[in-house]
Amino acid sequence: MARINDHYLKLQASYLFSDIAARVDAFAKANPDTPILRMGIGDVTEPLPAACREAFHDAIDEMGTHNGFHGYGPEQGYPFLREAIASGDFQARGCDIHAGEIFVSDGSKCDSGNIQEIFSSKARVAIPDPVYPVYVDTNVMAGRSGFNVNGRYEGLVYLEATAENGYIPSPPKEAVDLVYLCFPNNPTGACATREQLSEWVEWARRHEAVLLYDAAYEAFIRDGSIPHSIYEIEGARECAIEFRSFSKKAGFTGVRCAYTVIPEDLVALDGTGDRVSVHKLWNRRHSTKFNGVAYPVQRAAAAVFSEEGKAEVRRLIDFYMDNADLILGTMRELGFACAGGTNAPYVWIRAGQSSWDLFDQLLDSTGIVCTPGAGFGTCGEGHIRLSAFNSRENVEEAMRRLRDAGLTA
Numbered sequence: 001m002a003r004i005n006d007h008y009l010k011l012q013a014s015y016l017f018s019d020i021a022a023r024v025d026a027f028a029k030a031n032p033d034t035p036i037l038r039m040g041i042g043d044v045t046e047p048l049p050a051a052c053r054e055a056f057h058d059a060i061d062e063m064g065t066h067n068g069f070h071g072y073g074p075e076q077g078y079p080f081l082r083e084a085i086a087s088g089d090f091q092a093r094g095c096d097i098h099a100g101e102i103f104v105s106d107g108s109k110c111d112s113g114n115i116q117e118i119f120s121s122k123a124r125v126a127i128p129d130p131v132y133p134v135y136v137d138t139n140v141m142a143g144r145s146g147f148n149v150n151g152r153y154e155g156l157v158y159l160e161a162t163a164e165n166g167y168i169p170s171p172p173k174e175a176v177d178l179v180y181l182c183f184p185n186n187p188t189g190a191c192a193t194r195e196q197l198s199e200w201v202e203w204a205r206r207h208e209a210v211l212l213y214d215a216a217y218e219a220f221i222r223d224g225s226i227p228h229s230i231y232e233i234e235g236a237r238e239c240a241i242e243f244r245s246f247s248k249k250a251g252f253t254g255v256r257c258a259y260t261v262i263p264e265d266l267v268a269l270d271g272t273g274d275r276v277s278v279h280k281l282w283n284r285r286h287s288t289k290f291n292g293v294a295y296p297v298q299r300a301a302a303a304v305f306s307e308e309g310k311a312e313v314r315r316l317i318d319f320y321m322d323n324a325d326l327i328l329g330t331m332r333e334l335g336f337a338c339a340g341g342t343n344a345p346y347v348w349i350r351a352g353q354s355s356w357d358l359f360d361q362l363l364d365s366t367g368i369v370c371t372p373g374a375g376f377g378t379c380g381e382g383h384i385r386l387s388a389f390n391s392r393e394n395v396e397e398a399m400r401r402l403r404d405a406g407l408t409a
């Protein structure tokens, strides 16, 4: 009989969302007259920018003509989008990245999950705690960990992000080959400064490690001194891969378009100790296992870089960040210590009790649903995450209920 990949059996079932759903259901049955306010959601709520919709429509009309029909496209993405990204997202910020180094895909979830495939199954991996779970689970699936013991997988190195270090982990003491970093961070909303990123790049070059830098929330950075890209740091071309997505930036969670940057300078060792181009390997992987993003979707994504698109994206981000301001202001007023919310759409709140206790207290006293931090890792315990992805009406109503309930830290 066929054998399965036993590493999949090490994966811990994620009860986070089913546990939340069960508690919300019970509350709804007991309190049918209290409308529930979901303030923990990681999906966007505002519609697609008009510039993207128009480009989408036009591309579909083009597809209905003999001259404008597009079949299979280049797996790496159409040059019009790769060039718009290289100049709009990188060269405009002084980063030395060119169009050929950009791989367009259908999402950063897939890219940040799949990237580990091109590295050795023996690679030592460091991941932040709390964490976007994709980085952990895909390495467990690939056999780079032992079993899960008390919420942590043996063999993985955990980079603790706590209130003490401002939720920005420092490089590990032990040797590792791959390090996942995510800034602005999900779930903490923390952002690394130029100095902190420089420390990481310097460390990675010294240890010949590769940084896997997830910048899915880059568009939410408002502080002019915080780098948007790891390539704003000198030397990053030799040690870093960056993941970007149109999902949160331009409301593409349901449209699906993202990209990964792999500089041509990045090398890693093969089994005989020779240096191999990581870019070439990913190109091989991408063109073998991926068949390109739909032409109209790439046209819609390219519209993000038009003047109209840029103005609309700015308004979209401002809208969510005004929500974040309201949440952050209210939670601080109520006495809670908070991180995030200034350069990220997530506010990370110290619960002063267990994550689930504050979750229950919020739900029972106000009908507000948050995300318990414990669901993101051991260091998430004692925190909750509130999200700015919501209507203004819901955020205002949620903040009003919190004040009226007399909730304090």
Ligand code: PLP
Residues within 6 Å of the ligand: 042, 106, 107, 108, 109, 110, 112, 132, 182, 186, 214, 216, 244, 245, 246, 247, 253, 257, 258
């Ligand atoms: N990276 C992080 C840190 C995320 O929080 C998310 C989505 O929530 C993603 C990547 C996934 O992005 P995409 O929609 O491009 O797959």
